[in-house]
Amino acid sequence: MAAETTQHWRGELKLDEPMGGHTSWRAGGRARRFYKPADIDDLCEFMAGLDASEPLLWLGLGSNLLVRDGGFPGTVIFTFGALTEMRWIDGQTVHVGAGMSCSKVARTTAREGLVGAEFLAGIPGTMGGALAMNAGAFDGETWAHVSAVDTIDRAGVVHTRLPSEYRIAYRSVEGVPEEWFLGATLALRHGDAEAARERIQELLARRSASQPTQQPSCGSVFRNPPGDHAARLIEATGLKGLARGGAQVSEKHANFIVNTGSATATEIEALINEVQERVEQAQGIRLEREVRIVGERPAS
């Protein structure tokens, strides 16, 4: 860890930060620089001071991200626990910072008697990650509840944008390149607080019955192809339990790859590629990856 001497910003900068500690696969290389902003004004200042060619990686809870073992040769902007403002606009509209966890958004809105965001309870990421991925579960999808987002660009300028400015699909969001989410305004509906809390408990129970929630993973590795399920295709190919080093196709849910203890990012990526190829050979369908892979391969 080191601090730069000519800094104007107030956040925390670390050098050579191991990303295994910030990703739910618990594997991966180091980030050259890792910045946790103090607040949005501070982040604007930090971004404005960045070199135009600096590679940037925005990071929430790293629950959909694999950083290769060679590390990330740029700056990680770490939002979790940093951009956590939650501001009520009216009784059913709330602005949520990108660094707030999805589970907290679900629990807080349910407590206020609002319905619609319960599905977020079991998604182990941040609001920023949910916006970037259009995270969803059990028929709920993030962008179905978004009425506006705040973004920041490379120059540190903040913009307010409408959903109509994005191309939004299943686990896919395309908007203005080189803009990142600072927060979202969510429009929810009035309902019964007790019923919303019960719905959260029910969804969490369904999740732990069907997913290996006790082992490090990134959730579903592949998107479901239209009309089918990636897990069904992987299981039908006979790949449940397949292991490469410490990475294994989960016995509980075939679309999860778990770290059984000592997996490297290289082993996880090799297993992802092998599953993709073997499913294509056996089933004639090329699965599309949902998890994001970034960074450099280790020098051999």
Ligand SMILES: Cc1cc2nc3c(=O)[nH]c(=O)nc-3n(C[C@H](O)[C@H](O)[C@H](O)COP(=O)(O)OP(=O)(O)OC[C@H]3O[C@@H](n4cnc5c(N)ncnc54)[C@H](O)[C@@H]3O)c2cc1C
């Ligand atoms: C056990 C388990 C269960 C899961 N279940 C589900 C599920 O039911 N449904 C589902 O959709 N997903 C699920 N996931 C995957 C994951 O939790 C989601 O994709 C989540 O939205 C990722 O959020 P994050 O904060 O961890 O993002 P990260 O993993 O940190 O980042 C994911 C991507 O978003 C980008 N990003 C992050 N923050 C920002 C930002 N502020 N602005 C712009 N880009 C940003 C990153 O650069 C990266 O490309 C699961 C994962 C696990 C481990």
